[in-house]
Amino acid sequence: MCEHPGCDRPGEFRAPSARGRRSDEPPTWRWLCLDHVREFNSGYNFFQGMDPDEIAEAQRPYAGWERETRAFSHVGADRPPKWADFGDPLDAIGARFRKRMEEARAEQAARADGRPLGREDRASLRVLGLGVDADRRALRARYAELVRKYHPDRNGGDRSHEKALQDVIAAYTQLKSAPAFA
Structure with a gap:
């Protein structure tokens, strides 16, 4: 509701409350209806209570720009x-x-055989630790090596490498269907 005394309309517009607040306090607001916020704005004077030197300081064209950023x-x-x-x-x-x-x-250097590699293909090759000129045989050998290295059955049930194993499987699955390895 509007905070103007005696008004029962919705307070949709905010206006600053008391001017004398400390600089380290958050601002306080009054909520007013349209007619009362217009009345407030017509009588609001930013420079009220300032002496001429303070007004001149606030009106300087470079006020605030001397702070270091x-x-x-x-x-x-x-x-x-x-x-x-x-x-x-x-x-x-x-x-x-x-x-x-x-x-x-x-x-983006091309493969020696001229077959294209996409961004996903290159990312998958990095996961497997292979270069861009790897062939299907090298891909399969590296996949088998990494699966043996990370699989919990080969590590006494240790599941700490499960994420790495999932990444290797996803990379191999993506690469085996890529045009460069067809």
Whole structure:
């Protein structure tokens, strides 16, 4: 309900409560109906109670900008290059990601037999610890080796490697149907 005395309409709009609160306290609000919040806003003076020096300080164009802020993160990119080294700003932006692009190109290197490998295929090969040029025989041998290594029956019932075993089985299942291993 509206907090204006004698009003029974819904209080849908908030207005600041007392101005004299401490800076470490959270703000308090009064909930008013549309007519009473309009009345409040028409009589509200932000500078009420301030002396001329405080008003001038609050109205400065750079008020608040002198506070120190934390630096931007460069996670995912190399350190920014010197802008003077580039004639085109887009070249400078691209230079920040050069290392990552080289890694991506190396990862997309073609197999010797020319068969395509997708992103999932490459991820599955990494799980199995195989290179991009592995053939079906190497795939099967590595799968058998890892299943023997991680299976609980071969480890005295130890189920601590169950997640690794599931990953190996999923990777092999995905790769055996991939076009590169057909």
